[in-house]
Amino acid sequence: MGLRINDTAPDFTAASTAGELSFHDWIGDSYAILFSHPKDFTPVCTTEFGAVAQLVPEFTKRNTKVLGVSVDSVEEHVKWKNDIAAFAGAPADFPIIDDTSLAVAKAYDMLPADAYLPDGRTPAHSATVRTVFIIGPDKRVRLTMTYPMSVGRNFAEILRALDAVRATDGVPFATPANWIPGEDVILALSVSTEDGEAKYGAVDVKLPYLRTVKFQG
Template sequence: MNTIRLGDVAPNFTAKSTEGRLDFHEWLGDSWGMLVSHPADFTPVCTTELGAMANCKEEFEERNIKVAAISVDPLEAHFEWIKDIEETQNAHVAFPLIADDKREIATLYGMIHPNDDATMTVRSVFIIAPDKKVKLILTYPASTGRNFEELLRVIDSLQLTQYESLATPANWQNGEDCVILPSVSNDEAERLFPKGFEEVKAYLRLTPQP
């Protein structure tokens, strides 16, 4: 099983999808990306997840995020499954479902965990920055559906902190105070964060979100 770590360039691939042949890096372009894997088509948890992801379309677009789903089922099954998703979840699926029936991409991304299931992909999430580097990896078991509000929260944090000398504290929500990195001196902080900051401890300084 391949191991992808944070900061690695997301492996490129070309594959069939419900929106035509897809070259992953070319498709991402200058956008952020979120690639999610599903154990199988026509399964209950996956159906609710893809409906939820479809209904977050505006939130993803606001954040310049392109989303795609992948499972080890063939393209024909994907097209049939989309009908079920749209019918049962009151959603319009406007993102590609990638067909990986030979498990090549699943192997490339380490999406199959043999001790969990030797054939099905686990629920992996890869969030990828415009430079094609992996910024977040999450792995859920097949039995647990993802929380897309949490994924949007994480994306907000990643996009805020990528070019700022900031981090976000536990349970942070968009608009709340951020943490100044310890590597930033107080003098630098005064220059970088004109809204000011509160020094709780020398290593714990809070500032309003820029």
């Protein structure tokens, strides 16, 4: 069975472009986004890592670290970072780990445990290594996404999802469809309308089970 929401994210130690990295220690008190790809020097992934490079300041504002996972070596990552920076117009200032052993890919169920990946493997061999995990400071999985090879990830949506995770962390709120920061949030059914008004201000009762309040962030 794959990782589920609220599972503890598997810890690991791996070589990276920022040196040896112990995942849980590296997260510290931050949120983390772990995102993987099947091969260096591939077109879709270059655009994706370029998008992350451009968004690093936004992740930093949100107390969030980003970590790339690749089935290639650190040496290849270092070379590839030049292409990413040239394409994105921004340096790839985040670590990318070496997962040539597939230890992380298997720990996070990105591949079947018995996957056959021969020497000289191509992106097609590691096609399912294309996932996103948002992990909280408590080291628990908060959100997962998996994409096919032909669909580039929307990192604006990943940033929006991170905002929603952080906005609802430890408070009785949920976010409606297409929510963005600043919009109203949904008051949990565990909180009465009266208590909600006392704690969060006016409660807009749209339906008996759908009540919204102003976002407190």
